[in-house]
Amino acid sequence: MDMEKHESAPLDAKRPRTERGRRTLRKLLDAAAIEFGEKGFHEASISTITARAGTALGSFYTYFDSKEAIFQALVRDMSEAVKLAAREALDAPAPALERERQALAAFLRFAAEHKEVYRIIDEAEFVDPDSYRQHYETTGARILERLREGARKGELRGDLEEAHAWAIMGMNVFLGLRYAVWDDGAMPPERVAALANDLLARGIARMAPQGD
Amino acid sequence: MDMEKHESAPLDAKRPRTERGRRTLRKLLDAAAIEFGEKGFHEASISTITARAGTALGSFYTYFDSKEAIFQALVRDMSEAVKLAAREALDAPAPALERERQALAAFLRFAAEHKEVYRIIDEAEFVDPDSYRQHYETTGARILERLREGARKGELRGDLEEAHAWAIMGMNVFLGLRYAVWDDGAMPPERVAALANDLLARGIARMAPQGD
Numbered sequence: 001m002d003m004e005k006h007e008s009a010p011l012d013a014k015r016p017r018t019e020r021g022r023r024t025l026r027k028l029l030d031a032a033a034i035e036f037g038e039k040g041f042h043e044a045s046i047s048t049i050t051a052r053a054g055t056a057l058g059s060f061y062t063y064f065d066s067k068e069a070i071f072q073a074l075v076r077d078m079s080e081a082v083k084l085a086a087r088e089a090l091d092a093p094a095p096a097l098e099r100e101r102q103a104l105a106a107f108l109r110f111a112a113e114h115k116e117v118y119r120i121i122d123e124a125e126f127v128d129p130d131s132y133r134q135h136y137e138t139t140g141a142r143i144l145e146r147l148r149e150g151a152r153k154g155e156l157r158g159d160l161e162e163a164h165a166w167a168i169m170g171m172n173v174f175l176g177l178r179y180a181v182w183d184d185g186a187m188p189p190e191r192v193a194a195l196a197n198d199l200l201a202r203g204i205a206r207m208a209p210q211g212d
Numbered sequence: 213m214d215m216e217k218h219e220s221a222p223l224d225a226k227r228p229r230t231e232r233g234r235r236t237l238r239k240l241l242d243a244a245a246i247e248f249g250e251k252g253f254h255e256a257s258i259s260t261i262t263a264r265a266g267t268a269l270g271s272f273y274t275y276f277d278s279k280e281a282i283f284q285a286l287v288r289d290m291s292e293a294v295k296l297a298a299r300e301a302l303d304a305p306a307p308a309l310e311r312e313r314q315a316l317a318a319f320l321r322f323a324a325e326h327k328e329v330y331r332i333i334d335e336a337e338f339v340d341p342d343s344y345r346q347h348y349e350t351t352g353a354r355i356l357e358r359l360r361e362g363a364r365k366g367e368l369r370g371d372l373e374e375a376h377a378w379a380i381m382g383m384n385v386f387l388g389l390r391y392a393v394w395d396d397g398a399m400p401p402e403r404v405a406a407l408a409n410d411l412l413a414r415g416i417a418r419m420a421p422q423g424d
Contacts, residue, residue: 156416163407170386171379178378195375203415204368
């Protein structure tokens with residue numbers, strides 16, 4: 001797993017002051033992603049995380065007080081990584097619906113590469129409920145912001161509200177679970193994203209034929 | 213919590229042969245829903261479940277071998293209860309989109325009354341992954357069946373496939389999390405269901421004005 005491109009330090013970790021410290025913290029978080037992803041929170045251990053990271057146990061405690069603390073930092077780190085994966089896809093200006101398509105395709109590619117992201121964020125519901133809620137609240141708020149921008153530009157309906165953003169988020173999360181995490185390659189990200197985008201564009205009702 | 217109307221025995225429990233046995237099994241499952249819903253799987257205990265149910269410890273072992281066994285039976289029982297809640301709303305014949313609206317409204321009312329259903333099904337991802345997957349696969353298959361029926365009747369688009377059903381399921385699950393479980397009464401089930409249904413009917417793109 002490579003999340004090196006995502007350099008921001010997680011909120012709750014003691015912040016490293018040196019480049020070497022940042023690398024160590026990154027190694028610990030990447031090792032924690034594998035450990036929690038494979039074993040789940042209860043079976044995971046700090047000593048296995050440091051062994052996977054190739055760091056001393058003392059380094060762990062430089063940044064984290066407990067297994068709970070690194071789990072919390074990891075959930076927030078992954079939430080940030082999900083955000084950045086979508087944002088990279090949104091760099092170029094594009095019409096509002098096209099942006100939603102790009103954001104979903106980027107998320108599906110990210111989930112396929114980092115399948116552990118589902119298990120870890122889902123387990124936060126039990127281990128760290130505040131981070132769980134915060135992940136979905138901030139993701140939903142980002143989608144709503146995009147919808148409102150599209151409405152301002154006259155591309156989307158003017159009456160879109162928070163519930164529309166949550167509907168889209170739920171759609172994206174479940175399509176990721178089904179086609180990126182469970183079924184590797186059954187349906188390529190681009191096709192899933194195009195299909196979902198078409199649903200957003202025109203709904204599922206049968207269209208009346210032209211001139212009907 | 214009252215799931216008395218749902219009488220079918222869970223798949224993995226030893227089946228009770230008497231009416232009294234059925235009542236005891238129902239009491240154990242209802243008590244387990246409260247216990248697992250409040251404490252989560254790891255903190256829950258068999259003795260508290262039997263205390264809540266008002267049954268002897270021996271009765272528990274008549275039906276279940278372990279905490280894992282009653283958890284699995286409970287997940288399948290809840291999955292069935294979710295299905296029945298939607299099905300009751302679908303008794304009368306109605307156009308395909310109207311059926312989706314009714315099914316979502318019924319699910320939202322069910323989730324508001326049984327908030328523990330999210331916690332328990334979500335925890336199955338870790339405690340009993342097969343039941344977790346089965347819950348979503350069967351729910352998605354039911355939605356797809358309704359979509360295909362709507363397409364056959366000419367009310368829905370003819371090109372709907374499994375991914376559309378998963379998109380709708382994700383939408384419904386996240387709207388339930390946000391408006392039925394987290395925010396009691398912020399937005400009534402009927403309004404959430406109408407808004408989601410409108411998204412399904414026509415999408416979120418701005419409509420060209422008549423004659424445009």
